[in-house]
Amino acid sequence: MQRLKIEDLQRIKEKHRAEFTLREGGYRAKVTVHMGTCGIAAGARTVMTTLIDEIAKAGLEDVIITTSGCAGLCAREPMATVEIMGHPPVKYCDLNSEKIKEIFKDHVIDGKPVEKYALVVGSETTY
Amino acid sequence: MEKFRAEVMLCSGTGCVASGTMKIKTALDEELKKRELEGEIKVVLTGCNGYCAQGPVMSVYPDEIFYQALTVNEIPKLVEEHFLKGRPYQKLMFKEPEEKLAIPSMRDIPFFKYQVLRVLRNKGLIDPERIEEYIARDGYQGAAKALIEMTSEEIIKVVRDSGLRGRGGAGFPTGLKWEFASKVQSDMKYMLCNGDEGDPGAFMDRSLMEADPHAVIEGMIIGAKAIGAHQGYIYVRAEYPLAVKRLQIAIDQCYDAGILGKNILDSGFAFDLEIYQGAGAFVCGEETALMRSIEGKRGMPRPRPPFPAQKGLWDKPSVLNNVETLAQVSLIILNGSNWYRSLGTEKSPGTKVFALTGVINNIGLIEVPMGIPLKTIIYDIGGGMKKGRKFKAVQMGGPSGGCLPEGLLDLSVTYEDIVKSGAIMGSGGMVVMDDNNCMVSTAKFFLDFSADESCGKCTPCRVGTKILLDILTDITEGRGKERDIETLMDLSNDIISSSLCGLGQTAPNPVLTTIKYFRDEYEAHIKEKWCVAGVCRDLCTFLIDEELCNGCGACLRACPAKAIIGEKKKPHRIIQDLCVQCRTCYETCRFSSIEILSAKARETNRVESVSAER
Structure with missing residues (x-):
């Protein structure tokens, strides 16, 4: 990466914010697997590997998979958040590779959230 | 803003x-x-x-x-x-084309509803290993503002006015700490971060370093500018491998991007940052011990003054801030002190992160505005007690803190109110306990930890904690004596007033608070040889109430000592000579038919002949 100047911060922010919100990134969906120590201990790596396999199998290019830290509710890990463009993010909990396959097929591909595994929809209050 | x-x-x-x-x-x-x-x-x-x-x-x-x-x-x-x-x-309004989803929204779930995220603003949202994602969420804007538009005095003023207090536990005003160090003239100063989180049951700093390492680094850059330091260390325990890895990736990215090193963001300011891995000694969370440890010496505290702001690491002026403290500095710089004070109370502004754990439904990492009642944290955010168990106590502040009873659940979470109760805010560990916990054993557990972690430099802590532990062990094993409670209290107060550092000065807190709020349990242990919770094996007898027992056989199958006898659908009995007081039957029984009596009850409730019964 080149050395940054102040104005670069704004540029990077705008570029990546677009990617974040899926709007201009050319992506239709984003799946975040929460991989803090708690998540990893509960099996987040298996969930992640399954997800990567599923995407490869489906040959999708408009879905981003990313990792993040602890989502806060350690007791319900492994957790993942699925965000489909234009819809609020849905958090899933107590995952395993079977469940994430189902979520991948129904929610990520067909756009229908899997209610039985979902914990909550929406974003948290930051202030 | x-x-x-x-x-x-x-x-x-x-x-x-x-x-x-x-x-x-x-x-x-x-x-x-x-x-x-x-x-x-x-x-x-x-x-x-x-x-x-x-x-x-x-x-x-x-x-x-x-x-x-x-x-x-x-x-x-x-x-x-x-x-x-x-x-x-x-x-x-937009109408859902298909039928309404049955997934609740954040506002419907108390776990999310009562939380307000500042420190954890990027929780679960960014990839901690990509600096771009941090920047995309206003990352390094605070550092840029501090380095380019603000003087050291201006930074200190806004942090001081915000009322930010150190989140490591003692709650010392951060702005004041920076001001002291900034005023000392020296060729070298150090900006340090304390990531040596060691309380059993606490994982706030760990999660934060894993989820948002750049927020900590940004806080350190701002602090370094405020005090005039050009070298910094993040002290992290080696038991946090993922935190160490992600911090190192973040530091490397910062060097690549010109956010660390010389001429940061073209501002002319230079700051170098390294990770120092600690070996996991609890005392190294104490500031002077931590500095000795970075110097490569054995981590032991030294008397203060001189305070680290005058003579710290390698005898140079140093500031040590906690991970959580540093992670909110950039927000204060960007949004100002009034914004910061818009949450929390007059003397404890802002939010606090807690690691919520124990016998509670929602174990996790939470952030709440200061001043929120304990009850809201435990019953709303925490989702109440697991399996409908009865609340007994909440342990706050780890081995330096105390146990608060149900009567204090209306207490609001601020530095002042919690200290008044005898516990401490601590770094934010919160362990919820139910009536399966024996308070004497709980105190003993923490004393065992403190006595073990005492560095041994000063006598009150080295010997005092050991004696406290011995007395507590005696009480839990049936050798308790009449005057023990008074001895515990006297000795505790002596240790608090004469120990060298925070470890010894707070180590007796678990003893004092359990005596203060659960004295009857100590008395039952000593006088009646009875541990009501059935935890201390020498002080309890497990008995089956034959009127409540329906003979389901669950306890019989679960008993590891094969001490339970009885026919199907008929009341069972426990053979006291075989019983090892492991509590398994008590936890297995779904009809509350197992009673816990004092040790003396073993004699009077003897099932005479094993062979005859079988």
């Missing part, structure tokens, strides 16, 4: 612009101005949100109401209904 009551995210993607977004924007602006709402409602043009067919569309936050097919004529009505009268304008 200006604050708005609501934000309107008006789509200005190509689709919506084609169907008239700009006209809507003008109409909205005019209408808001006419009704004098322009200072309260912010209109933001956003990129395409994907619902072009019904454009122009907009979302209103924080209500999360989505409007579609907007027309200029409808705008006055919409503004009047939504922003003036405060009710969504049904006519233009």
